[in-house]
Amino acid sequence: MTRHTITLVVNGAPRTATVDARLSLLDCLRGEWGLTGTHAGCEHGACGACTVLLEGEPVRSCLLLAVQADGARVTTIEGLATGEDLHPVQQGFWECHGLQCGFCTPGMVLTAVDLLARVPDPSEAEIRQALAGNLCMCTGYENIVRAVRWAAAHARAAHA
Numbered sequence: 001m002t003r004h005t006i007t008l009v010v011n012g013a014p015r016t017a018t019v020d021a022r023l024s025l026l027d028c029l030r031g032e033w034g035l036t037g038t039h040a041g042c043e044h045g046a047c048g049a050c051t052v053l054l055e056g057e058p059v060r061s062c063l064l065l066a067v068q069a070d071g072a073r074v075t076t077i078e079g080l081a082t083g084e085d086l087h088p089v090q091q092g093f094w095e096c097h098g099l100q101c102g103f104c105t106p107g108m109v110l111t112a113v114d115l116l117a118r119v120p121d122p123s124e125a126e127i128r129q130a131l132a133g134n135l136c137m138c139t140g141y142e143n144i145v146r147a148v149r150w151a152a153a154h155a156r157a158a159h160a
Contacts, residue, residue, distance in 0.1 A: 006070040010035070011079025019066050025059075026050045028066035029076060037077035037106050041135075048134030051107035052076050058114045077106035080113065088151040088158070089113050098147030100138035108134045112148045121152055 002021040007014060010033065017032040026043075029035040029052070038061055041049030045060040052061045053075040080087035089112045092098065099105045108131060115122055115130040122130070127148045128141070136144065 004067045004070070006066055008069055008071070009073045011074070011076060017066070021065070021067055023066045024062050025052070025054075025064040025066045025069050025074070026061035029061060029074070032066075035076050035078055039103055039106055041103070041107075046135070047104070048107040048111065049104055051110050051134065053110055053114060056114070056117070058111050075110070075113075077109060080109065087113065088155045089116065089148065092147035092149075092151035092154070093144070096143050096147040096150050098139065098144040104134055104136045104138075108136065108144055112151065115148070116152055116155060120156055122148070124149070 003018050004021055005016060005018045007016045009015070010029070015033055017028060019028055019032065026038060026040055029038050030040065038052055039049040040062065041047035043062045045063040048060070050061040051058050054064070054069060054072055056073070080090055086094065089109050093105060093109060111131055111134050115127065119126055124145055127145050131141070131144065
């Protein structure tokens with residue numbers, strides 16, 4: 001097997017690992033670095049549970065080889081909070097009961113973070129469109145949409 005040494009900046013900290021060329025970014029995050037907040041769902045890119053931000057863009061980490069991410073900045077769910085202070089989207093999910101089992105939550109949150117970075121005041125339709133690639137089997141999405149709207153409003157108020 002071909003192995004490669006890769007270095008990424010994960011949640012602001014440099015990380016290095018020597019990995020098999022076929023190892024997914026998902027498996028590297030979870031297995032090499034213990035960042036288990038990124039969930040392994042379908043492993044086919046369909047459910048969105050493994051979504052992380054790569055250079056600020058949401059990607060399915062199950063579809064990306066770790067070696068393809070070499071040199072990149074990656075943000076996982078573990079990198080959003082600042083100490084005890086939750087990211088506004090995480091706080092919105094808490095305040096609006098935007099989760100039940102929590103399996104889809106990390107991918108939903110990171111997708112919403114990307115949306116709000118691009119569209120600070122999204123409509124309900126824009127939120128639903130952005131989250132369309134993230135599957136949730138528990139909530140019915142209503143509270144997730146409310147959570148993203150809550151986060152958007154609070155983020156705008158904080159910057160006003």
